[in-house]
Amino acid sequence: MDGSSNGVIASVLILLGPPGAGKGTQARMLEERFGFVQLSTGDLLRAAVSAGTEAGLRAKAVMEAGELVSDDIVIAILKDRLADPDCAKGVILDGFPRTTVQAEALDTLLEASGQRINGAISLEVDDAAMVTRIAGRYTCAGCGEGWHDSFKQPKTAGVCDNCGGTEMKRRADDNAETVASRLEAYHAQTAPLITYYQNKAVLHRINAMGDIAEIATEMGAIVRGVTQ
Numbered sequence: 001m002d003g004s005s006n007g008v009i010a011s012v013l014i015l016l017g018p019p020g021a022g023k024g025t026q027a028r029m030l031e032e033r034f035g036f037v038q039l040s041t042g043d044l045l046r047a048a049v050s051a052g053t054e055a056g057l058r059a060k061a062v063m064e065a066g067e068l069v070s071d072d073i074v075i076a077i078l079k080d081r082l083a084d085p086d087c088a089k090g091v092i093l094d095g096f097p098r099t100t101v102q103a104e105a106l107d108t109l110l111e112a113s114g115q116r117i118n119g120a121i122s123l124e125v126d127d128a129a130m131v132t133r134i135a136g137r138y139t140c141a142g143c144g145e146g147w148h149d150s151f152k153q154p155k156t157a158g159v160c161d162n163c164g165g166t167e168m169k170r171r172a173d174d175n176a177e178t179v180a181s182r183l184e185a186y187h188a189q190t191a192p193l194i195t196y197y198q199n200k201a202v203l204h205r206i207n208a209m210g211d212i213a214e215i216a217t218e219m220g221a222i223v224r225g226v227t228q
């Protein structure tokens with residue numbers, strides 16, 4: 001990553017947390033509220049898999065097993081996306097970095113344009129609750145809004161409140177077996193980043209077991225504090 005193709009990005013926020021912690025939901029709310037771009041490497045990889053690109057073909061089986069895709073693939077995908085003009089207004093990284101190598105690559109990329117991370121927010125949750133959370137979640141195929149069988153149901157069953165769409169989809173890797181691998185990968189490879197960002201004095205911790213709206217309010221206050 002040399003950062004040469006990358007312009008200045010107004011703010012860079014990182015959401016850390018295990019699968020099911022609510023990173024995607026909160027990132028979407030921050031996107032709407034602050035005008036930042038939500039950038040999910042999981043979404044970018046799923047798009048690459050659907051498009052059948054070389055990176056997608058290499059990533060598919062790894063994702064199905066709930067393991068981490070190699071750093072070189074993920075860093076290349078993220079770097080390309082960050083160079084898009086819409087990212088200049090600020091980004092919320094959801095699911096990246098997930099390894100120390102990725103975190104260091106991001107620092108190098110930002111340093112090349114004289115920037116640094118504004119804040120890393122760690123969404124802290126109980127592992128035991130994550131399997132239930134993940135097993136019940138689905139998204140609207142039309143607009144991407146996230147829903148849940150128990151915790152966030154649309155007003156009319158099967159109809160998206162946000163766009164009126166009726167096609168809902170569930171992720172292939174949201175099953176109990178794969179979730180166990182994903183949690184394991186989180187603890188082994190991603191949780192060390194909490195200390196990494198703590199040492200850089202940019203870490204904020206949030207108890208993410210509560211109400212979605214209350215967590216969003218708390219996150220909003222942090223984001224305002226670190227981006228103004």
Ligand code: AMP
Pocket residue numbers: 019040041042043045062063064066067068069070074094095096097098099102173182
């Ligand atoms: P997510 O949508 O963030 O839960 O990611 C789904 C899957 O994509 C993960 O289980 C990994 O296989 C892969 N993935 C997403 N982001 C990364 C990343 N930053 N590094 C490695 N693998 C990733």
